[in-house]
Structure formats: C-alpha cells, structure tokens
Amino acid sequence: MxxxxxxxxxxxxxxxxxxxxxxxxxxxxxxxxxxxxxxxENEKFLGEAMTLYKYALYRNRIPFLQQSxxxxxxxxxxxxxxxxxxxxIDVLEGHPLFYRRLKAPVVLLDSGERVDAWIxxxxxxxxxxxxxxxxxGVYV
Numbered sequence: 001m002x003x004x005x006x007x008x009x010x011x012x013x014x015x016x017x018x019x020x021x022x023x024x025x026x027x028x029x030x031x032x033x034x035x036x037x038x039x040x041e042n043e044k045f046l047g048e049a050m051t052l053y054k055y056a057l058y059r060n061r062i063p064f065l066q067q068s069x070x071x072x073x074x075x076x077x078x079x080x081x082x083x084x085x086x087x088x089i090d091v092l093e094g095h096p097l098f099y100r101r102l103k104a105p106v107v108l109l110d111s112g113e114r115v116d117a118w119i120x121x122x123x124x125x126x127x128x129x130x131x132x133x134x135x136x137g138v139y140v
Contacts, residue, residue, distance in 0.1 A: 023117035027076035028063035052105040058131035072137035
C-alpha cells in the first residue's frame with residue numbers, strides 16, 4: 001500500500017470517528033525539506049500558501065514570526081492535522097509560553113482560496129542577537 005493511501009485511509013478513519021481536523025500554516029522548520037517536517041509526514045498537505053496580512057519574519061537557527069511591524073507576506077505551507085498532531089506541535093513550539101498559536105487568514109497559492117489557519121507567533125521583542133529580519137518573508 002502506498003504512503004498516500006495510508007494517509008487517506010487515516011484521514012477517513014479520523015473523520016468517521018468524528019475527530020476534529022485543524023488547519024496549520026507552517027513557515028519554518030516544519031516545512032517539507034526541513035528537520036521537523038517528520039511531525040507532519042502523515043498529515044494532509046493542502047498546498048503552499050502565504051499570509052493574507054504582512055508580518056515580521058526573523059531568522060536565526062529557527063524562525064520567529066511577529067505580528068508587527070508589518071514587513072511582508074510570509075510564505076509557507078498549509079496542512080490539515082489531527083487534534084493529536086496539533087497537541088504535539090504545541091509542545092514542540094512551546095505554546096503558549098515560547099510561541100503563541102493564533103488563527104490568521106492565509107491564501108493557498110494554487111487556488112487563491114483564503115482559509116483561516118493556526119500560526120505560531122513569537123510574542124516577545126526580537127533583538128539583533130536573536131535573529132535577522134527576513135524582508136522577503138521566506139524562511140530558507
């Protein structure tokens with residue numbers, strides 16, 4: 001059985017059990033090709049996306065996203081995840097003490113569809129020592 005079939009069967013089983021699915025927008029180490037993506041490997045990838053509003057993205061070893069100042073749209077990926085996976089990601093991101101998970105609108109690039117997704121924001125001021133501003137809004 002292919003991995004894609006397993007993911008689909010898993011999603012169907014969750015929906016049949018009435019388990020809640022959530023949308024999450026990831027802009028850093030959870031994206032495909034980065035070291036934390038394994039947390040999302042069995043979740044449904046909806047596509048590449050960008051934030052509807054402008055935020056400030058900073059980069060060091062890890063990315064930090066702040067709601068202000070409004071610098072640029074931020075680019076990332078949207079996944080539909082189980083409530084269990086969301087809990088695991090909350091622990092990884094240190095929600096609500098390190099990062100804070102908030103809902104915000106994002107636009108799927110392929111379809112132009114606007115969806116509300118959870119995004120992890122860093123609530124404390126960023127200093128130059130912590131990271132450099134990524135004006136183009138893409139963590140690479």
